[in-house]
Amino acid sequence: MQSKQPTVIATWPFGKTAAQSALKALLAGKSPLDAAVDGAQAVEDDPTVHSVGFSGIADALGIVTLDACVMDGKTLDCGSVAGLEDIRHPARLALTVARKTPHVILVGDGARDFALQNGFRPENLSTEASVKEWTDTRPKPPKPMGIPGGADNHDTVTVLALNSSGNLGGCCSTSGLSHKLHGRVGDSPIIGSGLYVDDDAGAAGATGVGEEIIRICGSFRIIESMRRGLSPQQACEEAVKRLHAVATKRGKHAARAAFLALAPDGRIGAAASPDTHFDFAVATPGKIEIRRAIEIPA
Ligand code: SD4
Numbered sequence: 001m002q003s004k005q006p007t008v009i010a011t012w013p014f015g016k017t018a019a020q021s022a023l024k025a026l027l028a029g030k031s032p033l034d035a036a037v038d039g040a041q042a043v044e045d046d047p048t049v050h051s052v053g054f055s056g057i058a059d060a061l062g063i064v065t066l067d068a069c070v071m072d073g074k075t076l077d078c079g080s081v082a083g084l085e086d087i088r089h090p091a092r093l094a095l096t097v098a099r100k101t102p103h104v105i106l107v108g109d110g111a112r113d114f115a116l117q118n119g120f121r122p123e124n125l126s127t128e129a130s131v132k133e134w135t136d137t138r139p140k141p142p143k144p145m146g147i148p149g150g151a152d153n154h155d156t157v158t159v160l161a162l163n164s165s166g167n168l169g170g171c172c173s174t175s176g177l178s179h180k181l182h183g184r185v186g187d188s189p190i191i192g193s194g195l196y197v198d199d200d201a202g203a204a205g206a207t208g209v210g211e212e213i214i215r216i217c218g219s220f221r222i223i224e225s226m227r228r229g230l231s232p233q234q235a236c237e238e239a240v241k242r243l244h245a246v247a248t249k250r251g252k253h254a255a256r257a258a259f260l261a262l263a264p265d266g267r268i269g270a271a272a273s274p275d276t277h278f279d280f281a282v283a284t285p286g287k288i289e290i291r292r293a294i295e296i297p298a
Contacts, residue, residue: 032168037095069081272295
């Protein structure tokens with residue numbers, strides 16, 4: 001088999017941190033899945049990012065709850081945690097769910113207990129800056145939940161990695177929509193919505209308003225389109241168009257969402273709904289760049 005160029009793509013400008021760490025891990029011989037988790041973890045640890053991991057923006061009750069999932073394109077093994085409190089590395093915990101349990105999803109206290117049993121350390125995930133941002137962006141007068149898709153209440157790190165053998169791995173990690181209802185789960189820990197990876201077709205991931213992404217099974221949809229022969233770019237554009245069509249059918253304004261895809265041969269796709277300003281990072285050996293996704297008119 002012809003050797004592929006190791007490639008990592010990751011959502012948003014902070015995806016640069018993720019892509020750099022993941023590429024380093026890939027080049028050191030880690031699997032694409034382990035590399036993707038390393039990449040996400042670098043963003044989870046960054047206190048300046050208020051939408052992922054440590055220092056994430058809290059929910060409507062002021063509690064930070066994290067969602068994440070992982071998927072291995074070779075085996076289709078997957079793991080996920082949702083509504084996780086006090087643990088800063090949900091992506092690694094999702095990987096532990098995949099590797100150490102017969103299950104796919106653990107939620108809430110069960111996920112937290114599992115983390116503690118597996119050596120994860122509990123800590124307060126809020127920082128002075130994240131509490132200030134929570135207060136400043138809090139809907140006034142208070143509403144049960146922030147406006148989905150508002151400029152400041154999103155951003156998930158989704159990392160897709162390809163190694164030289166053509167194996168793919170992916171990971172998605174977020175604190176979800178800020179000011180979400182306590183207990184709300186978005187697309188990010190839902191296999192097929194926030195992430196889907198299959199070496200036979202490709203890897204895809206999402207960011208944006210989870211409710212809309214779940215409604216169209218966004219990432220699975222992209223991978224199945226690629227399996228039928230669409231390019232990663234065509235498949236991402238089709239998913240955004242579908243999301244808009246569903247919103248129109250429901251008589252709603254299309255919420256912001258964006259998709260990324262990586263083919264087993266290294267081709268990349270990205271598309272977003274209007275005004276999303278969706279930037280993503282692309283890393284290959286010796287090169288890292290930020291690209292802007294095409295926005296599809298609603
Ligand atoms: C969610 N999709 O919880 C996440 C949030 C996000 O860009 O990615 N925003 O719905």
